[in-house]
Amino acid sequence: MPEGHTIHRLAQDYRARFGTPRGPARVTSPQGRFAPAAAQLDGHALTDAEAHGKHLFLRFRPADWVHIHLGLFGKVAFGDAPAPPPTDTVRLRLANGTSYVDLRGPTTCALITDAEKQAIHDRLGPDPLRPDAGPSAAYRRISRSRTTIAALLMDQKVVAGVGNVYRAEVLFRHGIDPYRAGRDITPAEWDAIWADLVGLMRDGVRDNRIDTVRPEHTPEAMGRPPRVDDHGGEVYVYRRANLPCHLCGAAIRTAPLAARNLFWCPDCQRT
DNA sequence: TCCTTATGTACAA
DNA sequence: TGTACCTAAGGAC
Numbered sequence: 001m002p003e004g005h006t007i008h009r010l011a012q013d014y015r016a017r018f019g020t021p022r023g024p025a026r027v028t029s030p031q032g033r034f035a036p037a038a039a040q041l042d043g044h045a046l047t048d049a050e051a052h053g054k055h056l057f058l059r060f061r062p063a064d065w066v067h068i069h070l071g072l073f074g075k076v077a078f079g080d081a082p083a084p085p086p087t088d089t090v091r092l093r094l095a096n097g098t099s100y101v102d103l104r105g106p107t108t109c110a111l112i113t114d115a116e117k118q119a120i121h122d123r124l125g126p127d128p129l130r131p132d133a134g135p136s137a138a139y140r141r142i143s144r145s146r147t148t149i150a151a152l153l154m155d156q157k158v159v160a161g162v163g164n165v166y167r168a169e170v171l172f173r174h175g176i177d178p179y180r181a182g183r184d185i186t187p188a189e190w191d192a193i194w195a196d197l198v199g200l201m202r203d204g205v206r207d208n209r210i211d212t213v214r215p216e217h218t219p220e221a222m223g224r225p226p227r228v229d230d231h232g233g234e235v236y237v238y239r240r241a242n243l244p245c246h247l248c249g250a251a252i253r254t255a256p257l258a259a260r261n262l263f264w265c266p267d268c269q270r271t
Numbered sequence: 272t273c274c275t276t277a278t279g280t281a282c283a284a
Numbered sequence: 285t286g287t288a289c290c291t292a293a294g295g296a297c
Contacts, residue, residue: 104292
């Protein structure tokens, strides 16, 4: 589930269902690992929710933040009151008169201070979904690096929020060979990639899924049968190993890169 | 019932 | 580079 768009969407949804006007929340940790902190927060209202890249921050008291990182398996599920009995894997549950939300399987769920939160912001790169972000800080790193652009896009110090789906898809959309070195990416190419990420990820927040296929390449536009890829969105290459490229028909390739599976079209992404 | 896989990251060697 | 960690779904038996 979780690339940056998911986390920004979660911040919105936490605010909508548990923001200050909704009043205080019951805070519990049925699974137990967050129980001491949950007891401290119980009965306080959620006063803010914010995302930077894949990190989610929930504020309860003026200087108390719950730092959540979903990792690979973490999931968040919202529902309407009354909340059903929690399963024993629920790390954090918030509940009020109208809603509940369960967090399961996060890599991180911890109570932190303002200073600790700031330290996390400081080590993350610009997030295409945050209004304060722009392409230049990322390009400074990319343009000096011999590392592949595919690995750089996954590095949260370079760009925050891009994950394995967006990296594969944005490189396809720009016809860029994922193995090209960062220093061989031109300023114009990077500006175009950044702008595209901003658009794609905003769509992702709105739709709560990743769709990257341009209107002129949808199955309807190309006179082909409808499709939805396994993960629930429409994409060009992600998890389409050995299937034909939607544009040229070549077999989509896959290979491990930076500990993840990379996908690309060997014909459409030659440079 | 077991095995694999998954939109992630940190730390050890 | 390898491994550990958190959970759930799907497929092979």
